[in-house]
Each structure stands twice: as structure tokens, then as C-alpha cells.
Amino acid sequence: MIGRVPNWIVWVVGIIACIWVIPIIGIVVTSVRPPADVTLGWWRLDNIRFTLDAWMRVWDEYPLANAFWTTLWITLIGTGATMLLTPAAAYAFHFLKFPFRRTILVIIINAFVLPVQVVVIPLFQLWRDTGLIDNILAVLIPYVGLSFAWSIFLVKNFMEDFPKELIEAGKIDGCGPLATFWFVVLPNSLSAIFAVGILQFLWCWNSLLLPMLYLRTTIPLPVLLTRVSGTYDLNWDLRSVAAIVTTIVPLFVFLIFQRQFAAGSQTRTGAKE
Amino acid sequence: MATVTLNNVSKSYGTLEVIDNLNLQVEDGTFTVFVGPSGCGKSTLLRMIAGLEPITKGDLVIDGRRVNEADPIERGVAMVFQNYALYPHMTVEQNIGFSLRMAGLEKSDIDARVAIAAQTLQIEPLLKRKPAQLSGGQRQRVAIGRAIVRDPEVFLFDEPLSNLDAELRVSMRVEIAKLHNKLGSTMIYVTHDQTEAMTLADKIVVMRDGKIEQSGSPDDLYDNPDNLFVAGFIGSPRMNFLRADLTATGPRLVAGPTLSMAGLPSQGEVLVGVRPEHFLLGGGDASVAVKVDVVENLGGTRYLYGATISGENVVVEVRDRPGIKAGDTVHVGIDPVRSMIFRATGERLRQGH
Numbered sequence: 175m176i177g178r179v180p181n182w183i184v185w186v187v188g189i190i191a192c193i194w195v196i197p198i199i200g201i202v203v204t205s206v207r208p209p210a211d212v213t214l215g216w217w218r219l220d221n222i223r224f225t226l227d228a229w230m231r232v233w234d235e236y237p238l239a240n241a242f243w244t245t246l247w248i249t250l251i252g253t254g255a256t257m258l259l260t261p262a263a264a265y266a267f268h269f270l271k272f273p274f275r276r277t278i279l280v281i282i283i284n285a286f287v288l289p290v291q292v293v294v295i296p297l298f299q300l301w302r303d304t305g306l307i308d309n310i311l312a313v314l315i316p317y318v319g320l321s322f323a324w325s326i327f328l329v330k331n332f333m334e335d336f337p338k339e340l341i342e343a344g345k346i347d348g349c350g351p352l353a354t355f356w357f358v359v360l361p362n363s364l365s366a367i368f369a370v371g372i373l374q375f376l377w378c379w380n381s382l383l384l385p386m387l388y389l390r391t392t393i394p395l396p397v398l399l400t401r402v403s404g405t406y407d408l409n410w411d412l413r414s415v416a417a418i419v420t421t422i423v424p425l426f427v428f429l430i431f432q433r434q435f436a437a438g439s440q441t442r443t444g445a446k447e
Numbered sequence: 448m449a450t451v452t453l454n455n456v457s458k459s460y461g462t463l464e465v466i467d468n469l470n471l472q473v474e475d476g477t478f479t480v481f482v483g484p485s486g487c488g489k490s491t492l493l494r495m496i497a498g499l500e501p502i503t504k505g506d507l508v509i510d511g512r513r514v515n516e517a518d519p520i521e522r523g524v525a526m527v528f529q530n531y532a533l534y535p536h537m538t539v540e541q542n543i544g545f546s547l548r549m550a551g552l553e554k555s556d557i558d559a560r561v562a563i564a565a566q567t568l569q570i571e572p573l574l575k576r577k578p579a580q581l582s583g584g585q586r587q588r589v590a591i592g593r594a595i596v597r598d599p600e601v602f603l604f605d606e607p608l609s610n611l612d613a614e615l616r617v618s619m620r621v622e623i624a625k626l627h628n629k630l631g632s633t634m635i636y637v638t639h640d641q642t643e644a645m646t647l648a649d650k651i652v653v654m655r656d657g658k659i660e661q662s663g664s665p666d667d668l669y670d671n672p673d674n675l676f677v678a679g680f681i682g683s684p685r686m687n688f689l690r691a692d693l694t695a696t697g698p699r700l701v702a703g704p705t706l707s708m709a710g711l712p713s714q715g716e717v718l719v720g721v722r723p724e725h726f727l728l729g730g731g732d733a734s735v736a737v738k739v740d741v742v743e744n745l746g747g748t749r750y751l752y753g754a755t756i757s758g759e760n761v762v763v764e765v766r767d768r769p770g771i772k773a774g775d776t777v778h779v780g781i782d783p784v785r786s787m788i789f790r791a792t793g794e795r796l797r798q799g800h
């Protein structure tokens with residue numbers, strides 16, 4: 175029997191949740207009040223006026239819509255590529271035999287310890303020499319490549335529990351390695367792949383350093399956000415709108431797909447439990 | 448249909464030799480059962496035939512063709528796994544049809560063949576379900592359906608019934624036997640349940656430590672085991688072994704009497720093997736006193752579990768109802784004609800050799 179949760183836990187969690195939500199309320203309120211009214215704080219009630227002025231202006235003053243599409247585009251490609259390549263790599267490392275398997279795996283996983291900042295300069299030189307600066311490939315390649323470290327690790331760990339007999343049944347049924355991967359492994363690894371997908375989506379969407387350095391004309395939202403807040407104007411309202419537009423998608427993605435985190439492995443082979 | 452031949456086949460994992468220079472011929476259309484204690488290499492051997500495990504040395508020949516390096520599909524084998532290994536994300540229908548889909552058949556052909564397989568196994572009402580929604584016995588049928596739909600040359604079963612409860616195991620055993628009669632394909636079946644082996648097999652292959660101890664028909668192995676291991680392994684309850692010393696007239700039991708048997712060496716310690724049903728209750732030339740500890744009543748037959756005065760545990764099968772109780776001492780006769788003599792090393796001594 176599951177005991178009732180003690181009251182004080184409910185209170186503590188509730189208070190923490192409220193504290194966490196306050197900044198969000200703050201930017202929403204700031205975005206709909208004239209900047210002059212909130213210079214002393216968005217919670218001030220001395221002069222209550224609402225306006226959607228900022229929500230109208232920001233699109234004209236900054237290329238917010240473009241940045242939104244750029245971000246979406248880069249994030250979708252980066253996430254899709256990771257969701258496809260990671261399980262393929264994890265499958266190969268876990269179930270296939272090829273020379274230097276362990277060595278390659280260790281090298282890839284070790285990229286974990288390498289912070290992005292370390293590769294920024296060499297990558298910049300590489301992209302400059304190959305003419306990829308201001309090309310979205312300049313960020314997509316490191317997005318996918320750098321995420322391999324943790325994503326392969328995560329999916330490969332998931333596959334430790336993947337029933338070997340399913341792979342063997344696939345072999346008996348006439349699957350080669352690719353067909354086994356596509357028809358047997360992939361459909362039964364969805365929870366792990368989605369978990370990787372969500373993390374990668376959030377990481378790509380919020381990524382600032384790489385696009386700031388490698389992209390010039392097509393910039394994603396976080397970079398634009400720094401430009402909006404980098405001015406000396408009194409533009410708290412515009413910043414708030416840009417911030418909301420930047421965070422709204424990851425928020426929804428997380429809310430919609432959070433169940434995937436909790437979903438258990440669905441790879442029971444059908445043996446009687 | 449096909450014959451399967453293993454020529455000097457060995458398998459090692461690193462330095463660990465699991466299958467040791469094994470020769471075997473599986474005839475076309477026969478039902479062959481591999482039995483042996485846990486870890487003797489039955490599964491390994493089956494998986495080598497299936498193409499799931501590389502063969503270290505020797506040749507595997509199916510239908511006259513050496514297939515050591517061939518994929519399972521090229522070998523024309525289908526396999527039923529112990530834990531079914533059904534694809535959890537596919538319906539029963541898709542599970543059964545999957546190999547046909549991989550072979551590139553038309554959807555309509557696949558459906559037709561799946562329907563026939565489902566009918567054979569009486570699982571038509573289950574076709575739209577997922578494996579998680581099936582009982583153990585139903586899953587097993589689906590697993591068999593997945594094998595028969597391909598119409599393979601050789602069926603391989605690795606302990607397919609061991610996850611089922613006792614009753615279901617018996618009925619599935621009968622169904623597998625029927626299936627074999629109906630399809631007439633070559634079937635190789637691994638089990639460590641010797642009842643399954645006796646009831647299903649045309650030919651039993653008894654294995655131990657990666658070697659074949661003896662192979663032959665169930666009756667052959669039962670009536671005429673080549674060694675102590677096979678004698679003890681085949682038959683349930685198992686054969687009784689009584690210690691004895693050889694004399695010029697025959698083996699003299701430590702428990703008392705001497706069996707008059709000619710044509711044996713006249714010296715050495717041996718074991719006399721007697722099956723539980725071959726004891727003669729209350730009589731015979733050479734009889735041994737057995738103190739009964741437990742009487743197991745199965746209705747038609749009873750088994751008396753007890754010990755001789757020299758301490759050997761024995762089981763005696765009794766058909767009528769003689770009113771023997773635990774604690775009684777009975778005298779059971781040993782018929783020399785139906786006794787088998789084994790050296791302590793396990794080798795069988797036959798009269799006149």
C-alpha cells in the first residue's frame with residue numbers, strides 16, 4: 175500500500191514550484207505593460223495599463239520570425255539526425271562485431287569530458303577554411319557530433335537490456351543487420367530514442383555559443399535574444415516578448431513529451447513474466 | 448525436407464571447448480531430440496545448426512550442401528525459442544508474416560500463408576493481438592506459427608515448452624508430435640526433459656560435456672544403453688544401480704545374492720542396473736531385501752522408494768495393490784536377463800564379450 179504523502183511535503187513542493195514560476199509570470203507581465211510603468215519592477219501596481227504594443231513591434235524591429243524559423247529548422251534537423259544516427263551507432267556498438275569497436279566507442283564517449291568551448295576555435299578555423307561559416311551545417315555538424323558522446327552512451331545502456339533473442343529471431347526471419355535495426359531494434363527502443371530526442375531538441379534550441387560564432391545572417395533565437403538585450407534602449411517589454419518566443423517551444427515540447435521519459439522499456443519478448 | 452549432417456564439428460569459446468569433435472546424421476523427415484544435463488552444449492549445437500553461432504571447426508551439411516558460413520535463411524531453417532522471442536511491437540499476424548515480408552512476398556500471399564498457419568495452430572482469433580495480450584501457451588503457438596509459415600527444411604526447437612505449466616506442456620507436446628506427422632519435416636528438438644524426449648523422438652541423441660554419449664531410437668536407448676550415463680539418464684524414475692563384485696559365476700551383490708550370468712569377466716567391482724519395473728516382487732532366484740521408506744501411489748502403479756541393506760537407494764514399480772506400507776521390508780527378485788552390468792568407470796559390460 176502506498177501511504178499518503180505527508181502534508182509538509184506538499185507544502186514544500188508547492189512553495190518551490192511557486193518560486194520557480196515567479197520569473198515566468200514576471201516576463202509575461204513585463205511583456206504586456208508599457209516599459210515606463212515597470213522600471214521599478216513588474217510587480218508594481220501604482221500604474222496599471224496593459225498593451226500589446228511590444229508584441230506588435232518586436233517583429234518589425236528585430237527579425238524574430240526569421241530567427242524562429244531558423245531555430246526550428248536547425249533544431250529539427252539536428253534532433254532528427256541524432257534520433258536516427260544514435261540508435262544506429264548504439265546498435266552497431268552493442269550487437270555487431272567490427273575491428274576497433276571498443277577503441278572507437280571509448281573515443282566517442284570520451285568526448286563527454288570535452289567542453290564545447292574547447293572545440294570552438296579549431297572548429298572555427300575548419301569552417302573558415304572550408305567556407306562553411308554562415309552555413310547552418312557549421313552548427314548542425316557539431317550539434318549532432320557532440321551529442322553522440324552522451325546519446326550513444328544512453329541508448330547503448332538501454333540496449334544492454336534489449337533481449338538478444340529478438341535480434342536472433344530477426345536473423346532467423348531473414349533480416350540482415352540493417353533490417354534488424356530498422357524492424358526490430360528501432361521500434362522497441364522508442365522510449366530511449368525519444369528521451370535522447372527531447373534532450374537534443376532542448377540543447378539545440380537553446381544553444382547560443384556555436385551559432386553566435388559560426389552564423390552571421392541566419393541566426394537562431396538565442397542569438398537574437400542577446401542582440402535584443404544587448405541594446406541600451408529601455409526595451410524590457412521587447413526582451414520579454416523575445417524571451418517568451420524563445421522559450422515557449424521547448425516548454426511545450428517538454429510538456430508534451432515528458433511522458434516519454436517515464437515510459438518504460440517495451441521490449442519484453444513475450445515470455446511469461 | 449532435408450538431412451542434416453555434422454562432420455567433426457567443434458565449438459570453442461576462447462579456450463573453452465563446448466562441442467568436441469561431434470559427428471551426427473539427422474535423417475530427412477525425422478524427429479531428433481537432443482537431451483543431456485544442463486550445460487552439455489545442446490543449445491550451442493542447435494544454434495550452430497541454426498546459424499546463430501559460428502562453427503569453430505568441422506562441417507555442417509544440410510541437404511548435401513556445406514552451409515557453415517550461410518545465413519539462417521539460406522540454410523532453410525526455422526527456430527522456435529525457449530522464451531518465444533516474439534516481436535513485442537507487432538501483432539500476432541505481423542509476427543507470423545514477418546519472415547515472408549523480409550523475403551519480399553506480396554501482401555496477399557503473406558496473408559494467405561499466415562491464415563493457413565493460424566488455422567493449423569488454431570490461433571485465428573488471436574491474429575490482431577499483441578504478444579503481451581497472450582497467455583504462455585498462445586505465445587508458444589504463435590512462435591511455432593512463425594516457424595511453420597516459412598515452410599522450412601528444418602525446424603529447430605530449443606526447449607520450447609519449458610516455460611509452460613505441466614498440463615499445457617503435455618498438450619503442446621502432443622500438438623508438436625501431430626505437427627510433425629502432418630508436415631513431415633526434419634525437426635531437431637532440444638530438451639532436458641527425458642519424458643519429452645521419449646515421447647517425441649524418432650531418434651534421441653544423449654549428450655554430455657559436448658560429446659554424444661549415445662544416439663538411437665527411444666526404445667534402443669531404454670533397453671540397451673551403452674553406458675552408465677545413458678542408462679541413468681533415460682527412464683523415469685531412473686534405473687537402480689546396485690553395487691556388486693564379479694565372480695566366476697556372475698556378479699555377487701553387496702546386498703546379498705549372486706546373479707548367475709555367464710560370459711562376464713570374473714573380477715572387478717561393477718554396478719548392476721535394474722529398471723524399477725523389472726524387479727520381481729516377492730520372488731526370483733536372487734532376491735534383495737528392501738526397506739520401504741515411501742510409497743508413491745499413482746493410481747494404476749505405485750513406486751516404492753526404499754534402501755537395500757547395503758544402503759543403495761532403490762525404486763520399485765508395483766502394478767497391483769499388494770498393500771505394502773512405508774516401513775515394511777519387501778523382497779524383490781532380480782532377473783539376470785533384464786539386468787545390465789556397468790563398470791564403475793561407466794562402461795557397459797555385455798555377456799560374451
Ligand SMILES: Nc1ncnc2c1ncn2[C@@H]1O[C@H](COP(=O)(O)OP(=O)(O)OP(=O)(O)O)[C@@H](O)[C@H]1O
Binds near residue numbers: 484
Ligand atoms: N557465449 C558463451 N561464452 C562462453 N561460454 C558459453 C557461451 N555460451 C555457452 N557457453 C558455455 O557452453 C556450454 C554449453 O552451453 P549450452 O547453452 O549449449 O548448454 P545447454 O546444454 O543448452 O544447457 P541448458 O540445458 O542449461 O540450456 C556451457 O558450459 C556454457 O557455459
Ligand SMILES: [Mg+2]
Binds near residue numbers: 489490491
Ligand atoms: Mg540450452
